[in-house]
Amino acid sequence: MLKNDIVDTIRQKALWMRRRAFTMVFDAQLGHPGGDFSAIDIIATLYFGVMHYDPRKPDMPERDRFIMSKGHATGALYTALCAAGYYPEDWLATYMQPNSKLNGHPNRNYLPGVETNTGPLGHGMPVGVGIAIAGQLTNSDYRTFVLTGDGELQEGSNWEAAMTAGHRKLCNFTLIVDRNRLQQGMGTEETNGLDPLDDKFRAFGWDVKTVDGHDVQALLDVLSTPPSGRSKPLCVIANTVKGKGVSFMENKASWHHGVPNADQFETAMKELV
Amino acid sequence: MAAPAVKHEGTHDCRDAWARTLEELAAQDPRIVAVVNDSVGSSKLGGFQKKYPDRLVNVGIAEQNMVGVGAGLANGGRIPFVSAASCFLTGRALEQLKADIAYAKFNVKLIGQSSGVAYGELGPTHHSIEDFAWLRPLGSITVVVPADSWETVEAVKWAAVHDGPVYIRLSRMPVPDIAVPDRVFRPGKAELVREGSDVTIIACGTMVHLAVAAAAELEAGDISARVLNMATISPLDESAVLAAARETGAIVTVEEASIHGGLGGAVAEHTAGNLPVPVERMGFPGFVPTGSVEWLFEHFGLTAAGIARTARKAIGRKRG
Numbered sequence: 291m292l293k294n295d296i297v298d299t300i301r302q303k304a305l306w307m308r309r310r311a312f313t314m315v316f317d318a319q320l321g322h323p324g325g326d327f328s329a330i331d332i333i334a335t336l337y338f339g340v341m342h343y344d345p346r347k348p349d350m351p352e353r354d355r356f357i358m359s360k361g362h363a364t365g366a367l368y369t370a371l372c373a374a375g376y377y378p379e380d381w382l383a384t385y386m387q388p389n390s391k392l393n394g395h396p397n398r399n400y401l402p403g404v405e406t407n408t409g410p411l412g413h414g415m416p417v418g419v420g421i422a423i424a425g426q427l428t429n430s431d432y433r434t435f436v437l438t439g440d441g442e443l444q445e446g447s448n449w450e451a452a453m454t455a456g457h458r459k460l461c462n463f464t465l466i467v468d469r470n471r472l473q474q475g476m477g478t479e480e481t482n483g484l485d486p487l488d489d490k491f492r493a494f495g496w497d498v499k500t501v502d503g504h505d506v507q508a509l510l511d512v513l514s515t516p517p518s519g520r521s522k523p524l525c526v527i528a529n530t531v532k533g534k535g536v537s538f539m540e541n542k543a544s545w546h547h548g549v550p551n552a553d554q555f556e557t558a559m560k561e562l563v
Numbered sequence: 564m565a566a567p568a569v570k571h572e573g574t575h576d577c578r579d580a581w582a583r584t585l586e587e588l589a590a591q592d593p594r595i596v597a598v599v600n601d602s603v604g605s606s607k608l609g610g611f612q613k614k615y616p617d618r619l620v621n622v623g624i625a626e627q628n629m630v631g632v633g634a635g636l637a638n639g640g641r642i643p644f645v646s647a648a649s650c651f652l653t654g655r656a657l658e659q660l661k662a663d664i665a666y667a668k669f670n671v672k673l674i675g676q677s678s679g680v681a682y683g684e685l686g687p688t689h690h691s692i693e694d695f696a697w698l699r700p701l702g703s704i705t706v707v708v709p710a711d712s713w714e715t716v717e718a719v720k721w722a723a724v725h726d727g728p729v730y731i732r733l734s735r736m737p738v739p740d741i742a743v744p745d746r747v748f749r750p751g752k753a754e755l756v757r758e759g760s761d762v763t764i765i766a767c768g769t770m771v772h773l774a775v776a777a778a779a780e781l782e783a784g785d786i787s788a789r790v791l792n793m794a795t796i797s798p799l800d801e802s803a804v805l806a807a808a809r810e811t812g813a814i815v816t817v818e819e820a821s822i823h824g825g826l827g828g829a830v831a832e833h834t835a836g837n838l839p840v841p842v843e844r845m846g847f848p849g850f851v852p853t854g855s856v857e858w859l860f861e862h863f864g865l866t867a868a869g870i871a872r873t874a875r876k877a878i879g880r881k882r883g
Binding site: 355417421424450 | 596617632658668
């Protein structure tokens with residue numbers, strides 16, 4: 291596929307994911323749509339332009355791994371896995387319903403394609419580092435991608451894992467920070483500031499790239515570069531907009547776990563085209 | 564770190580059995596790796612490190628990361644044995660044990676070293692007497708507490724082939740071998756160490772040999788005490804507990820742990836709901852005062868004489 295076609299495909303998938311995720315949240319009257327929308331372009335780029343996997347063989351040892359460390363953004367993850375072919379679309383309609391496989395936070399024992407259970411923050415990085423070490427031990431070529439929120443980086447376990455990744459030069463490991471600058475109540479910098487985030491990761495022994503987290507072409511360029519030329523783990527700081535794609539949601543912390551009423555849902559669907 | 568525990572004739576530090584067994588298993592199965600938090604020495608993994616330097620993942624003093632890395636190694640097809648002082652492994656990384664290991668059901672083996680009050684004088688920050696109460700509700704983690712070197716070897720071998728998370732709780736206190744003819748390690752099952760009809764002493768780990776000595780002392784006073792080695796705390800061998808309640812009418816539990824939520828708690832929960840009989844729980848009521856392991860055992864009655872005394876009390880509480 292030509293590069294422009296890939297970018298178009300990713301954009302189409304991301305649009306479908308936004309519409310479908312917002313429908314899930316509207317139907318359930320539960321969810322975290324603001325964080326879904328800031329992450330969706332990143333996740334769509336990974337699944338439809340970067341990662342190697344086979345939805346028919348979710349346990350294939352050589353698969354690339356993706357861990358959604360900000361596990362509350364299930365609207366983004368569940369729609370991506372569905373679009374990638376791990377399960378049929380009718381599963382999405384059960385989101386958060388009693389006994390659904392689509393819990394409010396992902397469970398690998400319920401859903402194919404989920405690599406580890408997340409929800410409490412600061413869990414994805416250590417697990418991802420373990421997967422990357424296993425890849426080194428077995429001389430495997432697979433890559434491990436972890437997406438964290440930015441506020442999530444206030445959890446100390448991330449920095450324990452960041453030290454290990456830097457120390458062991460895990461070039462097969464990529465962290466993507468969904469840098470929307472908002473946590474559930476207010477801005478990250480007002481709460482417990484993260485800047486200068488790039489310098490922090492460099493000091494821990496990482497390569498750091500900063501991109502526009504909604505520019506599919508830019509994401510594709512930085513994420514699809516094979517790790518063979520690197521000697522360090524890669525941190526991609528993806529500058530994003532919480533609630534991206536819906537005018538009344540953008541950059542509003544209240545949409546962290548806000549849910550739409552019927553009018554808001556209708557308006558959003560008109561904008562998401 | 565604490566001074567080495569006093570070693571008596573005929574006793575063994577179960578950590579030696581653990582380390583030897585892991586090295587043997589690693590020679591047979593390349594998937595086996597060890598994960599530590601700067602705990603190579605206290606886990607006795609120096610030999611493993613020499614033989615398999617690449618397969619020893621030392622994350623430094625970072626227990627949350629250590630447990631998460633263990634889960635990730637399991638995702639990558641390895642069989643990780645995550646070994647650290649049990650106070651830090653379970654206390655510092657409890658949410659990782661819950662979310663990454665128990666809830667996610669990763670095939671990770673957790674080895675809690677120097678558990679209970681093994682660190683004696685170092686105090687409650689370094690004691691691990693809460694671990695049973697923390698891990699029991701996590702369900703999918705099988706909690707095994709070997710009583711001696713033989714059982715340690717068998718538990719480690721079993722854990723390596725069992726598909727699921729396991730917590731093996733070891734001491735650094737040298738213990739004698741438990742004398743049971745033709746022993747077979749059966750995870751999830753109580754081991755009948757001694758038959759008896761007046762009372763049942765249910766013990767685990769370092770307390771089993773003391774329970775046996777207590778039963779001998781009781782026998783001299785014409786009291787017939789059954790002794791069960793409850794090496795698996797979770798899941799509990801409920802049928803053995805019910806049989807003890809039905810057939811002996813009184814139970815004493817003995818563990819080098821808090822009396823809240825551990826072996827005693829499990830036995831009391833099960834008997835209360837099914838066949839209420841007197842249950843006396845021996846262990847520690849909370850944070851303990853400063854003292855050596857030996858002094859702490861004596862102070863809290865965790866001796867043959869203390870257990871025998873409690874057994875008589877339990878018998879005295881029987882109805883009619």
